[in-house]
Amino acid sequence: MKHGKYRFLAMAILPALALHVIFVLSPYAQAFYLSLTDWTGVAGQANFVGLDNFARLGEDPLFLSALGNNALMLIVVPLATIAIALFLASMLNLGGRRGRAEVQGVAGGKVYKIVYFFPQLLSVPIIAVLWQFVYSPNNGLLNGFLSAVGLDGLARTWLADGSVALWAVMAVMVWSAVGFYVVLFSAAMDSIPRELFEAARLDGAGRLATFRSITLPLVRDNVNAAFVYLGIAALDGFALVQILSVGPGGPDGATEVIGLGLYRNAFSFGQFGYASAMGVALFFLTLTLAVIAMRSGRRTKVEMA
Amino acid sequence: MAEVAYVNASRVYPGSPPVRAVDELKLDVADGEFLVLVGPSGSGKSTALRMLAGLEDVDEGAIEIGGKDVTNVPPKGRDIAMVFQSYALYPHMTVGENMGFALKLRGVSKPDIKAKVAEAAKMLDLEKYLDRKPKALSGGQRQRVAMGRAIVREPSVFLMDEPLSNLDAKLRVETRANIAALQRRLGTTTIYVTHDQVEAMTMGHRVAVLKDGLLQQCDTPRALYETPANAFVAAFIGSPGMNLKTVPLTAAGAQLDGLEVPLPRTTLDKVGADGLKEVTFGVRPESLGLVGAGEDGMELTVELVEELGADAYVYGSVRIADQPERFIVRVDGRTPPALGQTVRVGLRDHSEIHLFNPETGARIEG
Numbered sequence: 001m002k003h004g005k006y007r008f009l010a011m012a013i014l015p016a017l018a019l020h021v022i023f024v025l026s027p028y029a030q031a032f033y034l035s036l037t038d039w040t041g042v043a044g045q046a047n048f049v050g051l052d053n054f055a056r057l058g059e060d061p062l063f064l065s066a067l068g069n070n071a072l073m074l075i076v077v078p079l080a081t082i083a084i085a086l087f088l089a090s091m092l093n094l095g096g097r098r099g100r101a102e103v104q105g106v107a108g109g110k111v112y113k114i115v116y117f118f119p120q121l122l123s124v125p126i127i128a129v130l131w132q133f134v135y136s137p138n139n140g141l142l143n144g145f146l147s148a149v150g151l152d153g154l155a156r157t158w159l160a161d162g163s164v165a166l167w168a169v170m171a172v173m174v175w176s177a178v179g180f181y182v183v184l185f186s187a188a189m190d191s192i193p194r195e196l197f198e199a200a201r202l203d204g205a206g207r208l209a210t211f212r213s214i215t216l217p218l219v220r221d222n223v224n225a226a227f228v229y230l231g232i233a234a235l236d237g238f239a240l241v242q243i244l245s246v247g248p249g250g251p252d253g254a255t256e257v258i259g260l261g262l263y264r265n266a267f268s269f270g271q272f273g274y275a276s277a278m279g280v281a282l283f284f285l286t287l288t289l290a291v292i293a294m295r296s297g298r299r300t301k302v303e304m305a
Numbered sequence: 306m307a308e309v310a311y312v313n314a315s316r317v318y319p320g321s322p323p324v325r326a327v328d329e330l331k332l333d334v335a336d337g338e339f340l341v342l343v344g345p346s347g348s349g350k351s352t353a354l355r356m357l358a359g360l361e362d363v364d365e366g367a368i369e370i371g372g373k374d375v376t377n378v379p380p381k382g383r384d385i386a387m388v389f390q391s392y393a394l395y396p397h398m399t400v401g402e403n404m405g406f407a408l409k410l411r412g413v414s415k416p417d418i419k420a421k422v423a424e425a426a427k428m429l430d431l432e433k434y435l436d437r438k439p440k441a442l443s444g445g446q447r448q449r450v451a452m453g454r455a456i457v458r459e460p461s462v463f464l465m466d467e468p469l470s471n472l473d474a475k476l477r478v479e480t481r482a483n484i485a486a487l488q489r490r491l492g493t494t495t496i497y498v499t500h501d502q503v504e505a506m507t508m509g510h511r512v513a514v515l516k517d518g519l520l521q522q523c524d525t526p527r528a529l530y531e532t533p534a535n536a537f538v539a540a541f542i543g544s545p546g547m548n549l550k551t552v553p554l555t556a557a558g559a560q561l562d563g564l565e566v567p568l569p570r571t572t573l574d575k576v577g578a579d580g581l582k583e584v585t586f587g588v589r590p591e592s593l594g595l596v597g598a599g600e601d602g603m604e605l606t607v608e609l610v611e612e613l614g615a616d617a618y619v620y621g622s623v624r625i626a627d628q629p630e631r632f633i634v635r636v637d638g639r640t641p642p643a644l645g646q647t648v649r650v651g652l653r654d655h656s657e658i659h660l661f662n663p664e665t666g667a668r669i670e671g
Contacts, residue, residue: 102361195393201359202386202387204411205410
């Protein structure tokens with residue numbers, strides 16, 4: 001029976017393992033190998049060039065500005081998204097109507113939750129096209145709104161102004177991600193026993209103190225997970241920038257991201273080896289981020305008593 | 306320290322028809338008193354407590370603490386501490402942090418918090434656990450932390466919502482005594498909710514019995530036991546419950562099978578004036594006893610004997626008007642009757658009976 005058991009287990013595992021190796025692991029290995037060559041993507045042969053590609057990365061101004069932009073996105077997008085999502089989720093679950101005794105969310109909370117989730121249902125290209133209309137300088141929704149309320153002075157050519165273009169892109173990323181995290185945090189807050197909030201109220205905690213001392217520590221696991229996902233999304237951002245920004249990546253590299261440079265080098269410039277080096281660099285950046293976030297998450301683990 | 310008053314306070318949940326979870330509750334609790342709210346599930350006892358805590362709206366009437374109307378005051382302004390059934394300890398804080406949280410919010414200095422927490426921990430034998438998280442504590446220890454969190458605040462009123470129901474039977478009895486002793490020591494007005502009438506009887510200075518949101522009776526445990534205001538209180542208080550039977554009246558008294566219980570003239574007059582042909586007759590198990598063949602009594606067929614050591618409870622049926630009626634009788638634990646045996650049961654004392662109006666359930670004073 002023992003032999004039969006292992007044979008059965010092998011039969012169950014091997015097909016999936018084979019698919020994983022062929023379609024997931026081997027492309028990684030291939031990319032790692034290509035990053036050490038000068039393959040053009042069309043030539044029949046690839047010459048081994050060692051770490052030359054990586055050395056070039058350090059001198060490529062466009063890559064360095066992409067790295068800077070991604071770094072800024074890595075800080076702004078997760079923080080803004082999580083802050084807004086936490087605020088909305090706690091309003092939906094605990095914001096309560098003033099003057100009512102029970103701990104409860106704002107009226108119509110369920111409707112809001114669904115509405116906030118809408119952007120999640122749109123694919124990235126549609127979001128990008130939609131926001132192109134919003135940011136359009138002459139007849140866009142944003143400038144139109146600003147002039148309607150008499151703030152013409154704030155109107156900009158949002159995507160063509162180097163000083164605000166990246167912020168405009170990040171705003172779209174936050175807008176499209178917030179809904180999902182509102183739902184995620186709502187579910188987490190929902191699972192906190194109501195009595196804890198009641199006990200906090202009896203202990204004299206106001207809304208802010210309750211949020212800081214009770215709600216936030218008890219959804220910390222979810223916040224950590226959100227940081228990992230949003231961090232990965234912020235290091236990518238390729239699809240949105242490719243469609244939304246002028247250039248793309250412009251003006252003058254203002255919205256350049258690593259993924260965009262990778263795509264351009266591989267498919268426009270025929271430098272697959274160099275593009276692979278970018279991919280490998282991005283891989284290690286993402287991995288480091290994930291490890292750091294997971295590590296810091298493990299320490300603060302809270303178990304419900 | 307403060308007295309508490311419910312002034313015709315009601316909690317009405319909207320619906321059709323609206324549910325009156327607590328219906329015009331009128332109750333005064335003296336300063337330093339230990340009052341127990343008791344009733345079956347759905348009687349509104351927890352709702353009444355939560356109204357006092359400010360966790361539930363008061364739709365009609367008012368609630369006063371220390372003579373001040375707090376009906377529209379939020380929980381933090383009421384100076385109350387509550388022990389929840391689930392304890393509601395903050396899982397991410399240590400025992401010490403849990404107990405000191407309210408003081409921290411009040412801006413008390415760190416050394417003062419530490420001293421207060423240490424004092425309460427000593428009182429509750431929790432000193433060793435101050436740095437642990439609630440998860441690492443046993444049920445009894447968690448219960449004590451919840452008590453400690455309430456004590457540290459030095460509130461004017463303690464509220465306790467079934468704080469013992471998650472403990473095992475032995476610990477419950479032990480903790481019951483500890484809470485009562487602690488309350489006596491601190492002298493803080495305490496309102497305690499339970500569905501367990503034994504807890505109610507043993508702990509409270511006074512006990513308020515609720516049913517369907519309505520206050521049935523509020524009195525000392527002794528008085529509740531001896532003069533229940535209606536048939537519900539009579540059946541609810543006491544374990545095992547009182548034998549309550551609706552029996553026909555005769556010229557001289559109440560008629561139970563072969564046993565005719567003579568009633569005083571005044572009682573009979575009163576019943577007659579109300580035009581009642583029947584009366585709900587109640588007698589506690591310990592007021593019945595086994596009697597000899599010649600004495601007044603009724604024939605009881607034994608169906609179950611619960612032996613508790615010192616006493617035994619005999620469950621059996623008596624035929625009244627050709628219907629088998631269940632009776633419970635307390636007998637000496639050393640000589641319980643056997644199953645299936647027929648024994649003769651009589652009243653120990655003719656004054657230890659209770660009469661209720663069979664329609665309204667109200668007590669008929671004798």
